[in-house]
Amino acid sequence: YxxxxxxxxxxxxxxxxxxxxxxxxxxxxxxxxxxxxxxxxxxxxxxxxxxxxxxxxxxxxxxxxxxxxxxxxxxxxxxxxxxxxxxxxxxxxxxxxxxxxxxxxxxxxxxxxxxxxxxxxxxxxxxxxxxxxxxxxxxxxxxxxxxxxxxxxxxxxxxxxxxxxxxxxxxxxxxxxxxxxxxTANYRSTAHIIAAVNAVVAPARERMKAEHPIHIDRARENDPPGGPWETMDPVARGRVQILPVDGSPLSQFQAQIVMGELLRLKELAPQWDWCRCAVVARAWTWLDPVRAFCEARGIPVQMGNEAIPSVWRLRETQALVAWLRNRTPPVVDGATLETWITAQPSGPWYALLQQAVADYKLEAGGGETTVAHCIEWLAEWSRDVRQRQQGLLLVTAHGAKGLEFDHVAVLDGAWNHVRQGEDPDAQRRLTYVAMTRARHTLLLARFQQAHRLQDGLARHPAVLCREPIPVQPPSPAMEYRHIRAELKHVDLGFAGRRPSNDPVHAAIAALSPGDPLKPRIGSSGCLELLDATGRVVGRLAKAFQPSTGMRWRSATVLAVVVWSRAQSEPQYQPRIRCDSWEVVVPELVFEPEGREARF
Incomplete structure (x- = not known):
């Protein structure tokens, strides 16, 4: 503001x-x-x-x-x-x-x-x-x-x-x-995007800004309505695009059409950065084919719903906490934290903690704070941390709140669904949030059916309704599903039921995020995780099963978390044979049944 x-x-x-x-x-x-x-x-x-x-x-x-x-x-x-x-x-x-x-x-x-x-x-x-x-x-x-x-x-x-x-x-x-x-001044979006956003939200009832629509900020009043893309893109000329989607299955054709248009825009921009782009959907399931498309073509991609498995209990976080608790005297400043984190091995979770250190330095200023204060801050930070974007972000409209991107595509699907506790205009406001994430270009996918949230845009001068874009039938890879296991999916006591000198502890300690794992169904019927030597280093809970018609394709180490006797439920403690241990949390890829196994 x-x-x-x-x-x-x-x-x-x-x-x-x-x-x-x-x-x-x-x-x-x-x-x-x-x-x-x-x-x-x-x-x-x-x-x-x-x-x-x-x-x-x-x-x-x-x-x-x-x-x-x-x-x-x-x-x-x-x-x-x-x-x-x-x-x-x-x-x-x-x-x-x-x-x-x-x-x-x-x-x-x-x-x-x-x-x-x-x-x-x-x-x-x-x-x-x-x-x-x-x-x-x-x-x-x-x-x-x-x-x-x-x-x-x-x-x-x-x-x-x-x-x-x-x-x-x-x-x-x-x-x-x-x-x-x-x-009401908008410092982010182009005038065309702002005009389209106003048209979408205007029909909502009891609006406080009904007589005060948002407008472009004073410094950009004389800019072209389409911003720099008015001259860069000979097709849309900076206008909001509506992309018609037809074909079956709809979700896969939609993914191909939207990604095809983003790739077209990429060819027009020498400085294109996927880290400044997002595909936004009403529900996560519509994003799965988009991720599969990107994985198959080597486009860096990141799912916004990929919950980080208990940041507080990550091996890397617990190493930081242990280092802090051992400090004498029990004080720390931002520069000391930065020195420690810089000395750690490379990896996604130490990179995440680098974000924490940078945020803490900003909040604490240049002075010292107590170790207790730093640990308490880290615990709160770990509750709702957002991982730094490292590719095209796939996210729901709810998850996109507070973010902004140079290029945004909004998928169709489930926009008429109203949750319990929501009023009839809730989805219109949600669409408003999704659209206002965009700075330069905005794409709106549309199925061939009535769409009350987009109907007012059909003849709007800030909007281009594209003709249907022909695409090839989806490839088999579009059906792959990438799933990050949550702690509730994992047998947390697997290594804890073995004494501290059991080789499984050293095998888990040797694993790093990204290392390949071989999945197999064990004698108990649970999915076991084997390392490169063939040793079982983890197991999923019995309750975790693939979606109907899908089977395991591959697995990698997502993270390693630290667990302990004190954190375990009372009914499991009699079987525990060590005070603390590490737990492997995998990332899994599924494929439809009937294909040649790739285990």
Missing amino acids: PEITPPSISTTFETHPGIVALAYNRHAAVQIRRRLEELIGDDAGGVTVLTCHGLAMRLAGASFSGRLERSDNPPDNNAFRDVIRRAVDVLQGKGLPKAEADARRDQLLAGFRWILVDEYQDIDADQYDLISALAGRTREEDAGKLTLFAVGDDDQNIYGFNGASVEFIRRFEEDYNARPSYL
């Missing part, structure tokens, strides 16, 4: 240094910190940037790292919702006399005078209560209330299925007697 952030933050900082900014997740918090550094320099150090969960954990005296170490660490966010409720109780002084409750709140929030909440349209009821308690909304007297500044866009409210409610931002004026300012 460049048009208001520098003067408002700078002016406020001069008289009220106690500013706290609340972000939706750790990734967003890092982005806010980076933006503040760019805008106000050293004054950014006076702004505390936290996630709602991070603030709640501090207020409630809870620990991210402690929770991640427990065997009953839940797979969902219910535990963190409980922490937010506990934080609200603390701020409201539940069970205390009013005077004592007010005194406790003032002590907890000493030094804070201003609150900035980013992505306010995505808060849920618990976060609303936390922000309300922070601001002192229900206090009768003004003394002790904090000034609240919320930034949000009701057109980007897309998490209704997860409890977020657009009603909170719509009633913000009433809740806080606030004055709205409309931040």
Whole structure:
């Protein structure tokens, strides 16, 4: 929000240094910190940037790292919702006399005078209560209330299925007697993309910006509407393209048409970078054929749903944590962290930790922090880390939120599906989010049927409706499926049921991410994983089975995680024969049954 952030933050900082900014997740918090550094320099150090969960954990005296170490660490966010409720109780002084409750709140929030909440349209009821308690909304007297500044866009409210409610931002004026300012300048997309986006979202009901459509920023007002691609592309001339899709199976033909168009654009751009491109879909299944297309043709590709298998428990993360805990005295600074990470072997997970170190240096500045603080920060960072893009990103519209790309293709399929808790305009807003990720070019695939979200674009001057593009029948490789196993898919106690001097531990220790594995069905009926010497180094859980009609084709080491007796469920502990061990987590490739086995 460049048009208001520098003067408002700078002016406020001069008289009220106690500013706290609340972000939706750790990734967003890092982005806010980076933006503040760019805008106000050293004054950014006076702004505390936290996630709602991070603030709640501090207020409630809870620990991210402690929770991640427990065997009953839940797979969902219910535990963190409980922490937010506990934080609200603390701020409201539940069970205390009013005077004592007010005194406790003032002590907890000493030094804070201003609150900035980013992505306010995505808060849920618990976060609303936390922000309300922070601001002192229900206090009768003004003394002790904090000034609240919320930034949000009701057109980007897309998490209704997860409890977020657009009603909170719509009633913000009433809740806080606030004055709205409309931040409608778009600093990202071309004028053609902006025009198409406005046409898609305009029919949505109860929009706060209905009379204030987004527009290109002042510095680019005289640019060609299609941006640089107006002259680079003789076909689309910078317009948004609608690509018709026909054929069976639809998903595979769609993948070929969309990727064929991206490859055509690539030939027009000498500096093309797949790391600046994305294919966005409503659901993950529509992206599988796109990945298969890229894998078969050597196009670097990355699936946005490839959950990193418990970043906290990765071998590499635990090595960092162990090094931190052994430091004397127990303090660390960014430069020391950087020296340590630079000395580690190459690999995807140490590269991921390099991101963590860079983010921590940004947040901590140049000074030392305690080891305990660093570990706690790392534990929170590991909850919602985003791996740096290393190729064409395949992602859902929900997963694309907060990202931007030079070139975006939006797949058709399932856009009429409304989840429980969503209103009828939820998919229109989701389409708005998907389209606004694009900077230079935007492709919209369309099946040959009615499409209420695209119908208004057919004759729009910013849009080119292409004629059907002929493609060859899909190759067999388009049917391959690449699956990253999750911890719930793996027999976590496989190596733990063997003594510490068993050769399996050395065999696992010798493995690195990317090493080939040979899958086979063991005597128990579970899939076993063999290393290059033929030793069994892991096993999948019985519950993990390939999709109907598919079988194992190949496997590689995705990651190695550290597990322990203390993290194991009580019913499994009698069979454990060592205190800690490593677990191989594989990445698997499936192919349709009936083909020659490639094991």
